[in-house]
Amino acid sequence: MVGVLISMKFAMLRNSPRGMRLLGWLVGALLVAATWAGAVTxxxxxxxxxIALLLLMWLVGAALGPVTMSGAGVLRPEYFALLPLDRRKLAVGLLVSTFPGVASGYVLLAAAVIAVPAAxxxxxxxxxxxAILGATLTWVLxxxxSRVVYALLGAAMRTRLGxxxxxxxxxxxxxxxxxxxIVVAQAFATIPELLQGGVGTQVAGVLAWLPSSWALNAASAAGAGEGLAVLGWLGLLLVAVVVLVVLAMMLLRTEVDGGTARRRRRPAGSRVLTGRPVLPQSATGAVLGKELRQxxxxxWRSLELRSSIWAGITIGVFALTAPWGRDFAPLAGLVVAFMVALGGCNLYGQDGTALWMTIVGRREDTVRADVRGRQLATILLFALPALAVSALFTLITGSAxxxxLVAAMLPALFGVASGVSVLLSAIGVSPGVDPRRRVGPNDAGGDLSLQAQVAMxxxxxxxxxxxxxxxLSLTGVLGTPGQPPWWAVLVGVLNGVVAFWLLGKAAIAYLDRRLTTVFSQIRYRRFDGDDSGLLAGFAQASQKAEDQARAAKEKERRAKVGARNVVD
Amino acid sequence: MLEVMEQTDRVPALELSGLRKEFGEKVAVDDVDLSVPQGAFYGLVGPNGAGKTTALSMAVGLLRPTAGRAHVLGIDVWSDPIGAKTALGVLPDGLALPERLTGAELLTYWGRLRGMETAVIRSRTQELMRVLELDEAEEHGTVVLEYSTGMRKKIGLATALLHSPRVLVLDEPYEAVDPVSARVLTKILRRFTAAGGSVVMSSHVMALVEQLCDRVAIIARGQVLADGTLDDVRAGASLEERFVGLVGERGLGDEELSWLAS
Known part of the structure; x- marks a missing residue:
């Protein structure tokens, strides 16, 4: 069975975009070379x-790798739920199928760097x-x-914590x-120092205790002739491996208990029949209420919102690491606002075929209400976290x-991003898996690379x-240098309001004529509408990109089948 | 005045003329003509993939036809969509809903989009949820995603009924609905047609269509093979016999699948 699973995994990998795979191989090879160069020099x-620092980076990279690659080539236990296979054996097979592969080979080569100081x-x-035994155990670890993290992620979409x-x-x-x-630049600036002076005693002390360093500790104990310490570190590593394997086996069993936990309490804001209405009793109010609840x-929507907040926090922390960036860390809240454009660029695709309701129930103001309601909902939801992130980093850095700048940029960003997102959602709709059948975190959209670029x-x-x-204000061209650019705040608000209105208007105009076209794109995956106008041009381009990707994949597959037939 | 009323009375509830849909090479609906008189309970039957859903989607404005027209009470669905959609109540098959709303939230949202009064939305929602036995799920705060297939049908039906339309277009309304709820549904639809409303429903359960409908059309490979009153179409035989006769039977040879349960 393991052989079948492994060949199935490679078959899935072959179907992932070739360019990305080649790039991955190249980057991986460079990283392995850099690791060895660092250890030797x-x-x-x-x-x-x-080496301890490098190994930690590899461990973290390996754990997160499959997530960034959307899990191409990861076999999910659900695929095999209906086959008469022993659940435990299947779990072992699935785990073992993780090991053969190029990326896995790179991890092993990188771990082997432990042999450098040992030799x-x-x-x-x-x-x-x-060192070699330890490196192998670290590789398994x-x-x-990485398999545990991916399995947890698969289960993740079922719980808030996940x-x-x-x-x-x-x-x-x-x-x-x-x-x-920022971090890379800072790292490059400090690499020579790092290679000569190390990471500092405190950090080194912490690093030495992390599982990524245990094999290294064992090898250096062996070098010092401390047999007991060798056994201790290797034993610890082995225990960690066993614990993880057991955990992986539990997670890789096919789910038969029903995916979702039973609802324990009513969702917030669901007493529409008895409660007092908070939002306006209009069509726009209805869309706003629906969107806020969704x-x-x-x-999947939550994930967009929460990862936007975390992206802001991440960038704020990055800014803290560079001496020149520290003062700007409070601008991290702007990132959250910026992310509205990315996180909201596929709203219609995320809703899937539910768009039928807007079409069937359509009145004069339905499309306008739909667009404006969606815009307002994103602003309402992202505004508070954006302010909170900026406030957090102001407290840390004290640069009030x-x-x-925040007051000028936030309104501008929210207005622009909410408009860009809803317009892109309309003209670049990319249907993912039907809402009822979504499992993985990437299931809510198709190929969004073009939309993401345009959004950014x-x-x-x-x-x-x-x-x-x-x-202009800060440099003193218009205003006094050194003074807070308060007049720019006015420009920011104006910028935001105008963009909110104009971009939304463009989306309304587009959907007014092509609501059924967008529905056809979601339901039948084809663009069959009126193709005049700039926006329709983009819509066709994005649909063509999806079609082409699909056709190319099909062609590649056919070519392979053909080649195989010739060989046979 | 009377003349005008008589005229509007004679206008078909739903009329499809030369309706056609091509998906690339494939012709899904091939120049379909159908006329549903007002007050009719009209059944659309056909095998899987016959083009029933595609035809109905074009009739209600969800899918743009390659050619042909669709009228609801004389209003062109594609040139005056808003007028036509005000008169229509639609239950599509297999489409998503705003999945994270509860049933009552969904109906409230829907009613506001339809421009209805808050008090009317509230009382009708309560009544529909009770009659369709979705009130207990609502008490628990169950969202539509967690509904069973039959419950989804029922909440979909509630959205079709909420604004009190004059023409109902229902795609497989009885599918996955339990017998008790099915009887309730039948009573609702019969009362609706008795009061002058018109129903068009698709199904592949012949017995159901025979029991409910006064008019039927048989569709296969995108074409109407027969249509008219139930008795005309049946022509003395049962609807199923007539259906199989028109669509053609797939026999099973002795050698085929002989390994099954051997």
Whole structure:
């Protein structure tokens, strides 16, 4: 069975985009080379510390890797629920199928770096075998951990805590993509220092106790001839591996107890029949109420909201690490507002075929209410966290002067991002898995890469007036240098209001003519509407991109089948 | 005045003329003409993939036809969608709903979008939830996602009825509904047609259609094979016999699947 599972995994990997896979192999190879280079060039006295740091980074990377890759090539136990297989054997098979693969090989090569100090130190004949054994155990540890994390994520969408954990991971990933360069730059500035001076005694002390360092500790104990310590560290590592394997086996069993826990209490705000209405009794109020509830209750929407908050926090923390960035950390709240554009760029796709209600119940003002209600809901939901994140970092850094910038940028960003998101949701609709059948965190949309790019650059471009006002104000071209740019706040508010109104208006105009086209795109995955106009052009381009990706995949598959037939 | 009323009375509740849908090469609905008189209980039967859902989707404005027209009480669905949709109540099959709302929240949202008065929405919602036996789920705060298939049908039906439409278009309304609820549903629909309302429903349960409908159309491969009053279409035989006769029977040869349970 294991053989079948492994070949099935490779078959799934072959169907993931080829370019991404090649890029992954290249990056992985570079990382392995960098790891070995770091270990070899580090000064003798601090080599262990440097390796401990590198191993920790590999462990964390391995644990989060499958999440960033949307789990291509990860077999889920649900696939096999109906087969007459022993659940425990299947769990073992699924776990074992994680090990063969290129990424896994890189992790093993990186872990083998433990052999460097072992070979260079005393008693190398004993230390090197211990190092290799330890490296192998560390490899098993890392891969099992990665499978556990992925399985937890699969189960994650069923509980609030699980959603929060996935949101932290996504926030970290997004934050790193947007502002990871701060840390990298800081790291590059300090690498020579790190290789010579190490990470500092305190950090080294903490690092030494982390599971990623246990194999290293065992090897250095072997070098010093301390047999008992060798057994101790290796034993500890073995226990950790066993615990993780048991945990993985529990998680990899097929779920037969029913996915969702039974509801224990009524959802917040659900007493519509007896309670007093809070929102306006209009169509827009109805959409706003529906959207607020969906954002609050739907794990996939929640994930967008929570990961936006975590992305803001991540970038704030990154800013803290650089001496020049510290003062700007309170701007992290702006990231949360910026994320409205990304997190909300597929609202219609997330709702799936539920759009039929808007079409069937359509009146004069239905489309306007739908668009404006969605815009208002995102602003209401993201505003408080954005302010909270900025306040948090102001408390940490004490740089209160930044608030003038926050006050100018937040309204601009919210207005622009809420407009960009709803417009992109309409013209670039990307239906994911039907709402009832969603399992994994990436199930709520299809290929959103084009939409994400447009959302990011579009938002950046459209807040330019406010940024310009701030720059002019701070440099003293217009206003007094050194004074808070309060007049820029006015520009920011105006920028936001105009963008909110205009972009929303564009979305309304588009949907007014093409509501059924959008529905067809969701239901039948085809664009069959009127193709005139700029926005319809984009809609077709995005639909074409989805179609092309699908066709290319199909062609590649056919070519492979053909090639195989020729070989046969 | 009387003349005008007589005229509007004679206008079909639903009229499809030359309705056609092509998906690339495939013709899903092939120039369908149908006329549903006012007050009729009209059954649309056909095998799986016959084009029933596609035809109904085009009739209610959910799918743009390649060619042809659809009228609701004489109002063109595609040139005056808002007028047509005010008269229509629709239950589609297999589509998503705002999944994280409770049933009552869904109806409240829906009523506001329909521009109804708050007090009316509230009392009708309460009544519909009670009659369709969804009130207990509402007490527990169950959201639509957690509903069973039959409950989904019932809440979908409630959305179709809420604004008191004049024409109901129901795609497989009885599917997965338990016998007790089915009787309630039948009583609702009969009362609706008795009061002058019109019902068009699709189904592939022949007995049900024979029992309920006064008019039927048989659709296969996107074409109408027969339509008219139930007795005309049956022509002395049972509806099922007539249906199989028109659609064609797939026999099972002795050799086929002989390994099953051997």
């Amino acid at each position: 580090a000064a003798e006295a601090v080599r262990a510390e440097v 260079a130190g005393g008693q190398a004949l004993l230390a090197v075998p211990v 890392a891969l099992t951990l 959603v929060e954990i996935s949101a932290m991971q996504f926030g970290l990933i997004i934050g790193s993509m947007l502002a990871g360069w 954002w609050w209750r739907d794990p 002067w930044v608030w003038a 650059w579009g938002t950046t471009l459209l807040v330019a007036p406010t940024v310009a006002a701030i720059v």
